[in-house]
Amino acid sequence: MIFSLFGRRKTNQRVVDDTYVHLTEAARQPLFYERFGVPDTVMGRFEMVAMHMVLFLRRAGQADGPLRAFTQEMVDTFFQDIDHSIREIGIGDTGVPKRMKKFAKMFYGRVESYSVALNAGDRVALSEALSRNVHPTLAFSRDSAEGRGMHALADHLFALEAHLAGQPDGSIMDGRLSFVVPEVREAV
Template identity: 50%
Template sequence: MIFGLFRKRNHNQIIVVRQYEALTSMAREPVFYTGYNVPDTVMGRFELLSVVMILFFRRTRSSATSGQELAQEIVDAFFEDIDYSIRELGIGDNSVPKRMKKLAGMFYGRLESYATAMDGNDRAALAAALRRNIYPKTDEGASMAALADWMMDAEAHLAAVTEADIATGSATLPQPGRLGQKVG
């Protein structure tokens, strides 16, 4: 029984890698850091990767079981990648599990707060949640309106992605700055 689970994961590996690379590539788009006020720091990149993963996770929640399994494998890959990055930054092995637990809590907290705003189609609330998370140490922070607009547009874009694209790891996100939103 357990060996069947490993086989299934190996079968999905190519699909997971393809989709994960597409998602992380989007999170590396320079315009997010130069025009959408996301700081180009380790935590800024974590925040943007979280945004992209949350968008994909939200899309696949209505998918067939295979799409939901794929989403879980991609989120698992995301956390494996974070674990690796933490270790590369020189964090001691004893501290990694504690930091991973904190980052996982942050991710799922963001999932909940962004989902509440997006489910209510409330761009202002989404921008406020993004600002609180991306600039946690200041009361003001930069405007996250453009990022909130992109997220709402990206969610609409993902809603039109076919189940076949999800199942093959071919889902895409819209390029930032190309949907008519004001950047800056």
């Protein structure tokens, strides 16, 4: 009986890994960087993975039972990926905990700000929150190329959240999480 628990964990990890791969592949769509104006940098890629993770957490938070437990495994995988990335760019063992704490604070801040805007259906607030995170050194302007890109990205987030809401819990638990490819509504 106890050996079946070990096999179950391996199966869960494989599903978590598959699901996380789908999530990161969705975050790497070239259109985010080419048309929405997200910088193709380490931080720009972090922003896109974090954005998709926020949407996953929101979708999973609507479920009961096994999907909620699965969510914790996804969050753990996300932070393991960040840890690995930090080490890969040369941060030593002593600097990793400080950086991880910073990334966790950044991520949960995004969860909060994006959720508030998504819950309110507020495209402008979501665009502004995205702009603060994606382009932290620029003042938000709706008429700038960055502002138009963030409005298009906000529209995509609303569409993607609706798409995720339509996916059955079982499909997600089987590693068949599907993200739609960004639709370009506004050119940057």
